[in-house]
Amino acid sequence: MDLKEKLVSSFMAFEDGLDLDHPVHEERSNAMKNFETKGFPTKKDEAWKYTSLRGLQKVDFSIFPKHETTLEYKDVKKYFLHEIDTYKIVFVDGVYSSYLSETTHDGVDICLMSSAFSKPMFQQVIEVYFNKAASKDESLTSLNTAFSKEGAYIYIPKNKMPKKPIQILHLATGNEAALMLQPRNLIVAEDNAEVQIIERHQSLTGNEVFTNSVTEIFAGKDAIVDYYKVQNDEPTASLVDNTYISQKRSSVVRVHTFSLGGKLIRNNLNFYQNGERIDSTLKGVTILGDKQHVDHHTLVHHAQPNCESHQDYKGIFGDSSTGVFNGKIIVDKIAQKTDAFQQNNNILLSDRSTINSKPQLEIFADDVKCSHGCTIGQLDEEAMFYLRSRGIPKKEAKALLMYAFANNVLESVRIPELKARINKIIADKLGVRMGFDL
Amino acid sequence: MAYTEEELKKELETKEYEYGFYTDIESDTLPKGLNEEIVIAISKKKEEPDWMTEWRLEAFRAWQEMEEPEWANVTYKKPDFQDISYYSAPNKKPKYNSLDEVDPELLETFKKLGISVDEQKKLAGVAVDIVMDSVSVATTFKKTLAEKGIIFCSISEAIQEHPELVKKYLGTVVPKKDNFYAALNSAVFSDGSFCYIPKGVRCPMELSTYFRINQAGTGQFERTLVVAEEGSYVSYLEGCTAPMRDENQLHAAVVELIALDDAEIKYSTVQNWYPGNDQGKGGVFNFVTKRGLCEKNAKISWTQVETGSAVTWKYPSCILKGDHSIGEFYSIAVTNNFQQADTGTKMVHLGKNTKSTIISKGISAGQSQNSYRGLVQVNSRAENARNFSQCDSLLMGNRCGAHTFPYIEAKNKTAQIEHEATTSKIGEDQIFYCNQRGIDTEKAIALIVNGFSKEVLNKLPMEFAVEAQKLLEISLEGSVG
Numbered sequence: 023m024d025l026k027e028k029l030v031s032s033f034m035a036f037e038d039g040l041d042l043d044h045p046v047h048e049e050r051s052n053a054m055k056n057f058e059t060k061g062f063p064t065k066k067d068e069a070w071k072y073t074s075l076r077g078l079q080k081v082d083f084s085i086f087p088k089h090e091t092t093l094e095y096k097d098v099k100k101y102f103l104h105e106i107d108t109y110k111i112v113f114v115d116g117v118y119s120s121y122l123s124e125t126t127h128d129g130v131d132i133c134l135m136s137s138a139f140s141k142p143m144f145q146q147v148i149e150v151y152f153n154k155a156a157s158k159d160e161s162l163t164s165l166n167t168a169f170s171k172e173g174a175y176i177y178i179p180k181n182k183m184p185k186k187p188i189q190i191l192h193l194a195t196g197n198e199a200a201l202m203l204q205p206r207n208l209i210v211a212e213d214n215a216e217v218q219i220i221e222r223h224q225s226l227t228g229n230e231v232f233t234n235s236v237t238e239i240f241a242g243k244d245a246i247v248d249y250y251k252v253q254n255d256e257p258t259a260s261l262v263d264n265t266y267i268s269q270k271r272s273s274v275v276r277v278h279t280f281s282l283g284g285k286l287i288r289n290n291l292n293f294y295q296n297g298e299r300i301d302s303t304l305k306g307v308t309i310l311g312d313k314q315h316v317d318h319h320t321l322v323h324h325a326q327p328n329c330e331s332h333q334d335y336k337g338i339f340g341d342s343s344t345g346v347f348n349g350k351i352i353v354d355k356i357a358q359k360t361d362a363f364q365q366n367n368n369i370l371l372s373d374r375s376t377i378n379s380k381p382q383l384e385i386f387a388d389d390v391k392c393s394h395g396c397t398i399g400q401l402d403e404e405a406m407f408y409l410r411s412r413g414i415p416k417k418e419a420k421a422l423l424m425y426a427f428a429n430n431v432l433e434s435v436r437i438p439e440l441k442a443r444i445n446k447i448i449a450d451k452l453g454v455r456m457g458f459d460l
Numbered sequence: 461m462a463y464t465e466e467e468l469k470k471e472l473e474t475k476e477y478e479y480g481f482y483t484d485i486e487s488d489t490l491p492k493g494l495n496e497e498i499v500i501a502i503s504k505k506k507e508e509p510d511w512m513t514e515w516r517l518e519a520f521r522a523w524q525e526m527e528e529p530e531w532a533n534v535t536y537k538k539p540d541f542q543d544i545s546y547y548s549a550p551n552k553k554p555k556y557n558s559l560d561e562v563d564p565e566l567l568e569t570f571k572k573l574g575i576s577v578d579e580q581k582k583l584a585g586v587a588v589d590i591v592m593d594s595v596s597v598a599t600t601f602k603k604t605l606a607e608k609g610i611i612f613c614s615i616s617e618a619i620q621e622h623p624e625l626v627k628k629y630l631g632t633v634v635p636k637k638d639n640f641y642a643a644l645n646s647a648v649f650s651d652g653s654f655c656y657i658p659k660g661v662r663c664p665m666e667l668s669t670y671f672r673i674n675q676a677g678t679g680q681f682e683r684t685l686v687v688a689e690e691g692s693y694v695s696y697l698e699g700c701t702a703p704m705r706d707e708n709q710l711h712a713a714v715v716e717l718i719a720l721d722d723a724e725i726k727y728s729t730v731q732n733w734y735p736g737n738d739q740g741k742g743g744v745f746n747f748v749t750k751r752g753l754c755e756k757n758a759k760i761s762w763t764q765v766e767t768g769s770a771v772t773w774k775y776p777s778c779i780l781k782g783d784h785s786i787g788e789f790y791s792i793a794v795t796n797n798f799q800q801a802d803t804g805t806k807m808v809h810l811g812k813n814t815k816s817t818i819i820s821k822g823i824s825a826g827q828s829q830n831s832y833r834g835l836v837q838v839n840s841r842a843e844n845a846r847n848f849s850q851c852d853s854l855l856m857g858n859r860c861g862a863h864t865f866p867y868i869e870a871k872n873k874t875a876q877i878e879h880e881a882t883t884s885k886i887g888e889d890q891i892f893y894c895n896q897r898g899i900d901t902e903k904a905i906a907l908i909v910n911g912f913s914k915e916v917l918n919k920l921p922m923e924f925a926v927e928a929q930k931l932l933e934i935s936l937e938g939s940v941g
Contacts, residue, residue, distance in 0.1 A: 068531070355858050370873035373840060379868040381879065388855035388885040398838075398870045398877035 025079040025202075026061050030054070032085050033168060046139060046170070049153050053167035060161035072346040072378045073288055073317040078232050078260055083202035085169075087115040091195045093226075095122060098193060101224045105439040108220075109188045111174040115195055116203045118172060122191075130184045131177040135206055138175040147177055151210055155238045155266035155294065163264045163290075166236040170206035173235075178215035180242070187218040187437060192235075194259070196227025203233045209249075213242035213270075220440060222252040225259040236264045241273035243297070248436055249277045254447055255284040257312060264290045271297030278435060279306040281316045282447055292321040295357075298328045305431040306335040307444075309424070309451055310343035310375075317346035324357040333364040336428050339375035350382040351392060358387050364394035369401060369427060401427075421452040490547040496520060499647050502547050506616045506650075509623060519636035519646030526640045529773075532802040533831040533863055536771045539710045539745060546648040546681070604664070611656040612667055615683050618654035625656055629687050633716040633753045633779070641712040641773075642749040645681045649714070652683035657692035657723070666921050668697035682713040688723035688758075695726040697924055709734075709744045711769075717752030717760055721782065724759040725752065728920050729776075730928050733768035740798025740827075743770025750774065756782030756811070763919045765928040766793040766801060775833065777806035780814035780842075787816040790916040794932060795828030795860070804834035804865075809845040809875070818849040821913050823932075824860035831863040838875040845872060851881040854912055856905075906933045 033054050040047060062079055063070040091114055102110065109132045112122035118134050125133045131144070138144040153170075157163045174190045194201055211217050225231045241247050253261060261284055267275050281287050293302045308316050322331040337345045347366045368377045381394040401423050409419035425448065435441040490501060499520045503513040528538060605612050611622060618626050636646035657663055688694055698715075711733070719725045727750075736743025746769040752760035762776040778787030789805040807816035816836065824830040830853065838845045853862035864881045886908050894904030909932055910917070917925050 358858070368870070370870060370875065373873055375873065376869070376871045378870075379866075379879075381864070381866060381881070383853075383864040383881060383883060384861065385853070385855065385863065385883050386858065386861045388858045388860075390855075390883060390885075392881075392883040394864075394879075394881050396866070396868055396877070396879040398868065398875055400873055400876075 025081070025083060028083075029085065029165065030058055036086070036169060036171075040171070041140070044139065045149060046152060050168050050170065053158070053164040056158065056164040057161050057168060060164070063161060069319065069348070072344070073286070073315065078286070081200050081230055081232070083200045083230070083232055084198045085202050087117065087198055087201060091115060091197055092121065093119070093193065093195065098122070098224075098226070101191060101193070101222060103187075103189060103220060103437075103439055103443055105443075106186070106437070108186050109184065110191065111188065112191045112193065113172065113205065114193045115197065115201060116172060116192075116205065126184075130179065130182050131175065132184065132188055133175050135173040135175045135208060136171060138208070139171070144175070144177075147210060148208075151238065151240055152208060153238070155240065155268040156236055156264070157266065157292070160264070160290075162234055162262055163236055166204045166206055166234050166264065169204045170236070173206040173208070175207070176209045176217065176219065178211045178217050178245075180212045181214045182212075183216040187220060190219065190221045192223045192233065194225040194229075194231040196225065196229040198229065200230040201232070203231065203235075205233070205235045207235070207237040209237065209239045209247070211239075211241050211245040211247050214244045215242065216246040218248040218250075218437060220250045220252065220437070223255055223259070223261055225256040228256060228258050231255075231259040233259070233261045233263075235261065237266070239265065239267040239275065241267070241269045241275050243271045243273060245270070245273045247273075247275045249275070250435065250437070250440060251277070251279045251289070252282075252444070253280060253284055253287055254282040257283070257285050257314070259284050260286040262288045262290070265292065267291075267293045267302070269293065269295050269297065269300045269302065272299045273297070274301045274303075276303040276305070276434070278431065279318070280444055280447075281306065281308040281310070281318075282451060284314060284316075286315045288317045288319070290319045292323075293331065294323050295325055295329045295331075298326050300326070300329040302329075302331040303434070304331070304333045304335075305434060307428045307431045308335070308337040308339075308345055309428070309448060310338070310345065311340040311451070313342045315344045315346075318348070319346075320349045322351050322362065324351070324353045324360045324362060327356060327358045327360070329357065330361045331363070333366075334431055335366045336431055337366070337368040337377065338371065338424055338427065339368065339377055340371040342372070342374040344375070345377045347377075347379045347396075348382065349380070349394070350384065351394070353385045353387050353390055353392060355386045358389045360387065360390040360392065362390070362392045366394075366396045367427070368398045369424070370398065371400070417452075418454050421449070421454040424448075424452065490545055492545045493542045494520075494544070494546055494648065498546055502648055502650065505547060506619070508616070508619055511623075511627065512619055515631070515636065516647050519643050520648075522637040523640065523643035523647055526637075526643055528640050532773050532833070533829065533865070534771050534773065534800040534802050536745065536800070541644070544710060547650050608661050608664065609658040610661060610663055611654065613654055615649070615652040615654045615685060618685075622654075622656070625687065626654065626685070629716070629718055630685055631716075633718060633751045634714050634749050639749060641747040642714050645683060645712045645714040645749070649681045649683035652685070652713070654684075655686045655694065655696060657688045657694045659689040660691045661689075662692065663694040666695045666697050680709070680711045680713070682711075684713070684715040685718075686716070686725055686727070687718045688720060688725050690720045691722040693724045695921060696728070697921060698727070698729045710747070711744055712747045713749070715748070715750040715776075719752065719754050719758035719760050719785075721756040722758060723755070724761075726761045726763070727752070727776070728763040728924055730765045730920075730924055730931060731768050731772075732931050734770075735768050735797065735799045736770040738797050740770070743799070744768065745770060746772045746774060748774040750776035751779065752777065752787070753779045754782055754785035754787060757784045758782055759786040759788070761788040761790070761919070762805065763790045763916065764792070764803075765916070765920070765931060766791070766803060767931045769801070770799060772799075772801040772803055774803045775805055777808070778816065779808045779810065780816065781810045783811040784813045785811055786814070789816075789818045789820070790919045791820045792823070792913045792916045792928075792932070793821070793830055794823045795825070795830045797826040797828060799826075799828040801829070802831040802833055804832045806835040807837070807847060808835075809838045809842040809847070812841070812843040813845070814842055815846045816848075818847070818851075819915050820849075820851045821916055822851070822853040822862055823856070823909060823912070824853070824862050825856040827859045829861045829863070831865060832881075833865040835867040836869070836877055836879070837867075838870045838872050838877065840871040842872050843874050845875045845877075847875075847877045849877075849879040851879075852912070853881070853883040854909070855883065855885050
């Protein structure tokens with residue numbers, strides 16, 4: 023039985039445990055119908071030209087983990103950003119772990135989707151926001167919507183700001199030989215609210231994991247949302263991360279994606295600007311080796327005048343790794359005075375690595391400033407020589423240059439501890455010890 | 461006289477296609493429709509050898525299995541391939557030694573186009589192989605070229621007289637099953653040009669062909685094959701205008717360039733087919749496959765100025781097979797009213813130390829859609845490949861669109877690829893500056909557009925550059941941003 027059939031048939035079992043009269047349920051069944059018609063995307067779809075999910079579909083994933091697992095904090099501490107105090111929403115094999123989490127309802131709601139779905143006090147928010155930004159057409163998003171049950175629920179009311187950053191951590195224990203996870207997150211920052219979120223998916227063993235995650239982010243007027251995605255998973259973990267962001271007037275949303283490990287990562291990052299003077303930032307650092315594959319698909323839809331978007335993706339590809347960047351900017355007719363910038367720089371370190379880049383512009387307004395730049399090259403030999411002539415060994419010199427290359431993106435991380443953490447991951451990856459903080 | 465925006469818009473809308481006239485020459489036309497008999501009939505009419513007929517039939521069979529491509533960013537009513545007559549040749553096919561013998565009506569046509577054969581002959585020293593509805597009716601300067609060993613004739617003549625060359629090279633760069641339109645062309649191509657430059661010869665003049673679509677309801681399927689032997693050089697010009705027609709006309713040409721070791725081919729195109737009226741009705745469909753193959757140290761340079769056609773679907777490409785080979789692509793695409801253009805290039809780097817440059821300028825006005833679609837591919841064995849791409853778009857008004865779809869694929873770590881794209885509009889301050897100095901808005905726009913396109917215009921041979929500049933002005937008249 024292939025994965026699609028399995029998912030379709032297990033949907034009924036999934037429905038059994040749910041309140042079928044709940045308004046969300048109709049969304050689920052519609053989404054399931056869409057997935058049933060469309061199936062998994064194939065390489066024939068333009069958006070999946072360079073990324074194949076065929077291998078994953080052959081794996082016999084268990085869709086509902088059989089039993090709960092408890093983990094000791096000390097065993098998983100290293101996956102937390104433990105240097106600072108944070109709210110934590112932790113899931114173990116897709117099930118909420120109250121033991122590892124730290125949630126709150128004090129002024130802001132930082133809790134679970136399952137409680138948001140079931141408790142009447144959240145009903146209104148769910149009705150207004152749930153599945154309103156996510157695509158109803160894209161098949162993997164539909165698949166997630168169909169199975170949407172658990173995930174992080176973050177609601178920041180007007181003029182509020184949580185006291186500390188929020189960590190969302192998805193852990194996979196490896197109790198199942200192969201596990202499929204479908205977390206669904208909803209993040210709402212009302213007018214003038216501010217929030218910082220760090221998200222991480224982590225597999226604890228070498229067992230196969232396939233995560234198909236959907237996150238919807240709504241930023242109200244003047245709201246500020248900082249979202250950091252840390253993707254440094256085991257080489258057996260695959261992730262399809264669909265993020266949909268809907269912004270209102272003068273809001274600022276910044277998404278940083280650090281793709282440093284995993285088997286196959288596909289990021290679908292979609293920004294919809296529904297107001298004037300919006301600022302959207304999309305940045306990413308990708309450092310890959312082995313046979314890893316990372317695909318960044320971004321979309322910024324400028325639908326209103328006087329907005330800005332900034333994209334900056336840096337990629338370093340070694341061994342037999344493959345990188346894909348597909349950035350799309352759409353500027354509607356009325357979106358005059360748009361300032362859209364997109365940059366994608368890549369370094370290939372090995373003869374077997376591949377990069378496919380497709381920076382795309384679709385522009386219908388005439389008074390705009392839109393540009394994109396894309397480069398593929400290697401480390402500057404002269405710079406390398408300069409460093410080595412000053413006694414820096416080759417490996418360190420290479421690492422330094424790679425740091426410098428990625429630094430533009432790292433610089434704009436607004437949580438210093440996170441920046442340090444990512445620097446450390448990068449240093450580990452490059453096999454060097456950096457004697458300083460960047 | 462200063463124009464207001466409204467007046468200009470009005471004038472633009474009423475701007476008639478200047479070259480819209482129809483020459484009444486009796487034609488020998490095959491019935492509409494396409495099947496194996498028609499393919500055989502075309503081949504028979506052209507008195508082709510058996511291998512050629514077989515080649516066409518193979519292409520036709522492949523075509524039947526294929527589907528029309530839909531990935532391009534254009535929308536149009538698909539042509540009914542059974543409602544097209546696939547062959548039309550001017551009835552009299554006399555061989556002239558001098559221009560006086562040419563049908564005066566035909567000469568009149570060219571005069572209207574502003575391209576007088578004898579004038580070109582005298583002033584520019586250009587040999588003109590005039591293709592009028594598919595069959596070549598006048599070839600000049602053949603003698604001069606023959607002395608150098610250069611073969612420049614119609615492809616049907618080449619099939620008769622130089623079968624070994626045609627057999628060797630035809631379909632090697634654009635295989636007959638390459639794509640839907642290339643297969644169609646391979647099956648039914650009526651005529652085209654053939655050019656062969658022997659080893660070490662530098663072609664002393666610019667070679668040019670003027671294509672015209674003339675007969676109502678006839679598709680035009682040109683086939684061009686240019687072979688440059690080792691160390692040779694040729695500059696080939698191609699220019700097109702078409703009479704006004706209400707029905708959509710289909711043009712599916714195939715151009716193949718082969719540059720052997722150390723050879724250089726420069727291929728320039730000015731395309732000004734009927735773009736349809738201001739309601740978007742009519743106009744030529746231009747689905748062209750152009751591709752060049754570079755051997756060691758060879759260079760192919762494509763330059764194009766695209767101002768006409770209702771729908772353009774065209775990607776002149778270079779396969780950089782040999783080490784140290786160079787591919788270049790310079791393009792200006794102008795769209796106005798309801799025109800749609802999806803054009804760009806493919807640079808496939810296979811050899812070591814290969815270089816490619818892409819400069820594309822898109823100008824959209826009215827309600828047109830202008831897309832750049834390009835591929836830069838560096839294969840794993842292409843050490844030290846280098847590419848630079850620049851795509852600039854200029855938008856006039858907010859009813860048009862400019863799009864860029866660059867595909868960049870690198871499989872070699874020594875590759876150096878740069879891609880840049882910008883989108884902008886004509887600045888009010890620039891227009892104001894010109895107005896202030898007594899240059900009216902229309903002239904100012906022509907001036908600015910010319911400046912914007914200069915990098916590409918500069919690449920055109922002299923006589924073409926002048927014509928192209930004129931074309932730009934005509935196509936953009938009145939479209940104030």
